Amino acid sequence: MSEQQTLSIIKPDATSRNLTGQVNTIIEKSGLKIIAQKRIKLTEEIAGKFYEVHRDKPFFQDLVSFMISGPVIVQVLQGNNAIALYRKIMGATNPVEAEVGTIRKEFALSIEANSVHGSDSIENAKKEISFFFSETEIIKN
Ligand code: ADP
Ligand code: MG
Numbered sequence: 001m002s003e004q005q006t007l008s009i010i011k012p013d014a015t016s017r018n019l020t021g022q023v024n025t026i027i028e029k030s031g032l033k034i035i036a037q038k039r040i041k042l043t044e045e046i047a048g049k050f051y052e053v054h055r056d057k058p059f060f061q062d063l064v065s066f067m068i069s070g071p072v073i074v075q076v077l078q079g080n081n082a083i084a085l086y087r088k089i090m091g092a093t094n095p096v097e098a099e100v101g102t103i104r105k106e107f108a109l110s111i112e113a114n115s116v117h118g119s120d121s122i123e124n125a126k127k128e129i130s131f132f133f134s135e136t137e138i139i140k141n
Contacts, residue, residue: 003078004081004082005078005082005138006078006083006118006125007077007119007125009074010115011072011113012066012068012069012113013107014115014116015070020073023115026103030086031085032077032086035077035138035140036076036139037074037075038137039072040074041072042067047064047067048064050067050131051063066112090116092104095108095109095111096111
């Protein structure tokens, strides 16, 4: 295990229900530290670029529309094994399959409106963090 950083997004279905604090409580209880955070509104272009790998999927247009439907919170989380740990506490993509106690089991509305995003590899975490944050916005200690 090693100290890692991962990108988290609290999605519009969660911000619209005022769940930012409750999601952050689950994050902090897991031991992960929120070392950068901002509330922004994505544009169609930015959301499309962020989800570029899914461009050919049937749900791509809907996903982009959903992600720009309201504000999102983008965050950098740091901790031991942060990438896998955050994926674990997020729960499965489809909330029906997510384990009890996970963010998606607790809060997600559907496979699309599933409350949070988390990076899935070291390489993608690096890419996704620099997509939203500059070095000076990330305060490590
Ligand atoms: P994850 O967010 O768990 O890494 P994916 O990378 O596979 O999942 O998908 C990205 C996002 O696209 C999901 O979090 C969800 O919002 C949406 N999505 C994935 N699969 C579907 C689907 N079958 N129908 C609608 N939306 C989906
Ligand atoms: Mg993914």
